[in-house]
Amino acid sequence: MTLRQSLRMRSSALFLVFALLLAPVTVRAANVDGIRFDDSVSVAGQELKLNGAGFRFKAIFKVYAAGLYLTARCTSLPEVLAAGGARRVRLVLLRDVSSEEFRQAFLDGIRKNMERSERTRLASQLVRLNTLLGASAGLRNGDVLIADWIPGLGTVFLLNGQKFGDPLPDLAFFNAILKIWLGDKPVDVGLKRLMLGEIPDDSLRGNQ
Numbered sequence: 001m002t003l004r005q006s007l008r009m010r011s012s013a014l015f016l017v018f019a020l021l022l023a024p025v026t027v028r029a030a031n032v033d034g035i036r037f038d039d040s041v042s043v044a045g046q047e048l049k050l051n052g053a054g055f056r057f058k059a060i061f062k063v064y065a066a067g068l069y070l071t072a073r074c075t076s077l078p079e080v081l082a083a084g085g086a087r088r089v090r091l092v093l094l095r096d097v098s099s100e101e102f103r104q105a106f107l108d109g110i111r112k113n114m115e116r117s118e119r120t121r122l123a124s125q126l127v128r129l130n131t132l133l134g135a136s137a138g139l140r141n142g143d144v145l146i147a148d149w150i151p152g153l154g155t156v157f158l159l160n161g162q163k164f165g166d167p168l169p170d171l172a173f174f175n176a177i178l179k180i181w182l183g184d185k186p187v188d189v190g191l192k193r194l195m196l197g198e199i200p201d202d203s204l205r206g207n208q
Contacts, residue, residue, distance in 0.1 A: 035065040054194030103133035113183030
C-alpha cells in the first residue's frame with residue numbers, strides 16, 4: 001500500500017467518524033406491551049430520561065403502566081431521592097377506577113412507606129391530597145395521570161394533560177409519593193424493579 005493510499009483511507013475513516021458524531025439523534029420511545037413511554041421528556045425546561053417502566057399488577061390483572069423519569073440514571077431508592085432537578089411519574093390506566101378506590105389506594109401506598117414523624121410533618125399536604133383525589137370523577141381506561149416534581153414550585157398533578165389542584169410545595173411529600181412504587185413496601189415488587197431499570201423478572205411481579 002502506498003503512502004497516498006494510506007492517507008486516503010485514514011481521511012475516509014475520519015470523515016465517517018465525524019459524520020456519525022454530527023448525525024441527528026433520534027428520540028426513541030419505550031414500548032411497554034403497547035403502552036408508549038418516550039425516552040425523554042421536558043419538565044419545567046429540564047430534560048428527563050426514562051429510568052424504567054412496567055405494569056402494576058393486582059392478582060393477575062394489569063391496573064396501570066408506570067414510568068419514572070429522572071435527570072440521571074438511578075438504580076436504587078436512595079439514589080432517586082438524592083437526585084437533583086425535576087422528576088416525573090407517569091401512569092397510564094388500563095381499567096376504570098372509581099374516585100374512592102384510587103384515593104384509598106394512593107394514600108395507603110404513601111402511608112405504608114412513611115415514618116410516623118413524616119406523617120405528622122406532612123399531615124396538611126396529605127389532607128390536601130386526600131381532598132384533591134376525593135373530588136375527582138375517577139379514572140378511566142386510557143387516562144394518563146402525571147405527578148411532576150418542579151423545583152421552586154412543588155408537586156404538580158396532570159390528568160390527560162390538564163393540571164388539577166394546586167402545587168404541593170414540600171420535596172419530602174413528592175418523595176413520599178415516589179415510595180408508593182419504590183419504597184420498602186411498594187405496591188408491586190416487580191414494578192419497583194422495572195422502574196429502577198432492572199431486568200424484568202415475572203416471578204417478582206406479584207401484588208403486595
